[in-house]
């Protein structure tokens with residue numbers, strides 16, 4: 001059987017047609033997702049194997065994308081470790097007990113994630129892979145810095161101020177926190193690979209809030225631990241937003257492929273990386289709502305700039321907005337595969 005185009009591209013071998021998938025391709029942009037989720041809390045859906053598998057498969061059936069990404073969330077390993085966390089509709093992950101002092105931290109890191117607790121993840125991945133045929137499944141996890149932002153703030157934040165304060169003010173507490181997050185995120189990722197995920201992506205969505213020096217000193221080591229939990233031979237993608245200044249450091253954390261948001265043209269990303277690194281990205285999600293000729297011209301520019309890299313996987317610069325027209329996503333896949 002030939003290697004799927006996605007895996008060739010992740011290995012740095014440019015396939016005949018550009019592989020494409022979308023971050024957050026499963027989710028509220030799809031009516032079938034909204035129907036499947038009706039009456040079920042987000043984290044309950046993630047922990048119900050049949051439902052998680054069904055939702056993972058929906059965008060593959062509908063759009064014909066080159067990869068599935070496992071339907072879950074970056075806070076699922078915390079939930080499985082017994083931490084009080086929920087995903088509040090319209091808001092995002094919210095913790096019962098944000099980590100604000102030494103007692104909060106001691107309470108958090110007393111939780112552990114054993115392999116039994118990961119059973120629903122392995123079951124969901126195994127079910128998904130069975131039904132995917134040759135389409136590869138991408139497993140994912142959140143990077144410790146981005147997770148620490150939720151854990152310290154207690155919920156979504158814009159500037160991640162409290163997390164960045166802790167990082168500087170109490171490096172020892174920060175190391176304890178990020179080492180724990182690396183362990184649970186790494187276990188979550190390794191479980192997905194054991195059950196059949198053929199590539200992984202580490203989301204450090206908010207890493208762009210850091211300077212390169214702070215990233216290298218205080219975020220990279222824990223991210224490297226998560227990536228090191230993935231067996232050799234499984235390609236590792238590393239993604240964040242606003243990371244133009246961090247791309248070489250994110251590669252140095254142990255990534256094989258670097259994801260780029262819409263702010264930086266892919267040829268500039270290739271130059272910053274010194275060449276030789278397969279890239280993923282970076283269609284501006286705002287253009288999904290533009291007239292097709294405008295979007296098509298943007299797609300052409302993205303793919304042209306991506307030729308600077310050894311290989312390129314087309315994706316958005318960040319997740320599919322819930323308001324996106326799914327027909328536009330299908331059209332992007334057709335365009336990537338046929339040029340029409």
Ligand code: 1CP
Nearest residue numbers: 023024025026027069070071072073074092156203205319
């Ligand atoms: O299709 C897919 O991409 C797989 C599913 C997936 C992934 C990869 C979900 C489902 N979440 C994630 C990762 C995730 N979760 C990230 C990293 C990627 C990114 O930056 O988008 C982050 C930061 C989260 C945290 C999170 N979960 C937020 C963001 C809040 C904020 O700080 O702005 C939100 C809104 C969620 C909820 C969530 N996760 C996933 C879905 C489909 C949803 C929406 C739930 C719903 O239907 O209401």
